[in-house]
Amino acid sequence: MGLGADKLEIRHNWQFDEVKALFDQPFSDLIFQAQCVHRQHFDPNTVQVSTLLSIKTGSCPEDCKYCPQSNRYDTGLEKEALLEIETVLEEAKAAKASGATRFCMGAAWRSPKQKDMHHVLQMVRGVKELGMESCMTLGMLSVDQAEELAGAGLDYYNHNLDTSPEYYCDIISTRSYQDRLDTLANVRAAGLKVCCGGIVGMGEQPDDRVGLLLQLANMEEHPESVPINRLVRVEGTPLEVGDDLDPFDFIRTIAVARILMPISHVRLSAGREEMNEQMQALAFLAGANSIFYGEKLLTTPNPAANKDKQLFQRLGINSEKYESQRCPQGDELALLDKLEKAHNDAFFYDATASK
Ligand code: SAM
Ligand code: DTB
Numbered sequence: 001m002g003l004g005a006d007k008l009e010i011r012h013n014w015q016f017d018e019v020k021a022l023f024d025q026p027f028s029d030l031i032f033q034a035q036c037v038h039r040q041h042f043d044p045n046t047v048q049v050s051t052l053l054s055i056k057t058g059s060c061p062e063d064c065k066y067c068p069q070s071n072r073y074d075t076g077l078e079k080e081a082l083l084e085i086e087t088v089l090e091e092a093k094a095a096k097a098s099g100a101t102r103f104c105m106g107a108a109w110r111s112p113k114q115k116d117m118h119h120v121l122q123m124v125r126g127v128k129e130l131g132m133e134s135c136m137t138l139g140m141l142s143v144d145q146a147e148e149l150a151g152a153g154l155d156y157y158n159h160n161l162d163t164s165p166e167y168y169c170d171i172i173s174t175r176s177y178q179d180r181l182d183t184l185a186n187v188r189a190a191g192l193k194v195c196c197g198g199i200v201g202m203g204e205q206p207d208d209r210v211g212l213l214l215q216l217a218n219m220e221e222h223p224e225s226v227p228i229n230r231l232v233r234v235e236g237t238p239l240e241v242g243d244d245l246d247p248f249d250f251i252r253t254i255a256v257a258r259i260l261m262p263i264s265h266v267r268l269s270a271g272r273e274e275m276n277e278q279m280q281a282l283a284f285l286a287g288a289n290s291i292f293y294g295e296k297l298l299t300t301p302n303p304a305a306n307k308d309k310q311l312f313q314r315l316g317i318n319s320e321k322y323e324s325q326r327c328p329q330g331d332e333l334a335l336l337d338k339l340e341k342a343h344n345d346a347f348f349y350d351a352t353a354s355k
C-alpha cells in the first residue's frame with residue numbers, strides 16, 4: 001500500500017522564482033527543509049544501491065561535450081562492441097552478491113538499432129531472473145522500443161535532460177531538448193519507471209540549475225529516480241577544463257531536488273570519486289537516497305565497494321532492500337523487516353570482515 005495521496009503535497013506547477021528562492025535560502029535553512037521533507041516520505045537512514053555496467057562502450061555519434069564516449073573527442077577510451085549476454089549476467093550476479101539491488105546497463109548509442117534489440121531484451125530478462133531490478137539507458141527510444149523493453153520486464157529507463165533548456169545547446173547539438181522529452185514520454189506511455197536527471201558543474205549559471213529542476217518537477221509525473229551527476233572532467237572532452245562548481249551549490253541542488261520531488265529517489269550519482277566522505281554525508285542529509293555502487297560508473301572510476309560499505313556503517317545507513325516509501329503494514333512489514341536485516345547483514349559482511 002502506498003502513502004495516501006492526501007498526506008503528500010506533490011506539486012507539478014512550480015514557478016521559476018519559487019525554485020530560485022529555495023536555492024537562495026541560507027544553507028542551514030535549506031538543508032533543514034529538505035531533511036524535513038525527506039523524513040515525511042522516506043526512512044532517512046536507508047539508501048538505494050544500484051550498480052552500473054557499460055554494455056557497449058565508445059564510438060558514440062553524439063557530441064555531448066561532457067562525454068568520454070563521443071567519437072568526436074580523443075579521450076583514449078577503448079571501445080567495446082555490445083557485450084555478450086552471458087558476460088552481462090555474470091556482472092549482474094557479482095553486483096547482486098556485492099549488495100546491489102538494481103542493475104543499470106548503459107550503451108553509447110544515439111538510439112538502439114532494431115538488430116540489437118533482441119540482444120538487449122535478453123539481458124533484461126536475465127537480470128530479472130536473478131531477482132534484481134533492471135534499468136537501461138540506450139539513448140532515444142521509439143514508442144515500439146519502449147514497449148518492447150517494458151514487455152521484457154524492464155523496471156526503469158534512464159534518459160537525462162542534462163541541463164536547462166536554455167543552456168542545453170551549449171552542451172549538445174546532435175539531439176534536441178524536445179527529442180529527450182519525446183523519449184521520456186514514450187518511456188512513460190510504455191509503463192516503465194522513469195530515471196531522469198542531469199549534470200551540474202558544466203559551467204552553467206545558477207539559473208540553469210533552477211531551470212533543470214523546474215523541468216523535472218513540473219513533469220506530469222515526477223521521475224521515480226532523479227540522478228544528480230556532478231561533472232566528471234575527462235581529458236580530451238571539451239569540458240576537460242573549467243571552473244569547478246562550489247561543493248555547497250552541488251548540495252543545494254540535491255536539497256532542492258528533494259523538496260520539489262518528495263517521493264522520488266534522488267541519486268547522488270557521478271562525481272562521488274572526487275568527493276570526500278563529509279560531502280557525501282551532507283548530500284544524504286540534503287535528501288539523496290540512492291547511489292551508484294561499484295568501482296566503475298560507465299567508463300570512469302567510482303569509490304570502491306568496500307569504502308562505500310564502511311561509509312554506510314559509519315553513518316548508520318542501511319542499503320534499501322525494498323522501496324522504503326511504500327509503507328508496508330502488518331505481516332508484510334514483519335517479513336520485509338526480516339529480509340531487510342538479512343540483506344543488510346550480507347551487505348555489510350565484507351566491510352566488517354576487513355576492519
Ligand atoms: N547514450 C545514452 C544517452 O546519452 O542517452 C546513454 C548513456 S549516457 C553516458 C548516460 C548519462 O551519463 C548522460 O545523459 C549524462 O547525464 C551522464 N554522463 C555522461 N558523461 C558524464 C560525465 N563526464 N560526468 C557526469 N555525467 C556524465
Ligand atoms: C546517470 O545519470 N549517470 C550515470 C547513468 N545515469 C547512466 C552515468 C554516469 C557516467 C559518468 C561518466 C562515465 O563513467 O562514463
Ligand code: SF4
Nearest residue numbers: 060062064067070108
Ligand atoms: Fe553518446 Fe550518451 Fe555520451 Fe552523449 S552521453 S556522447 S549520447 S554515450
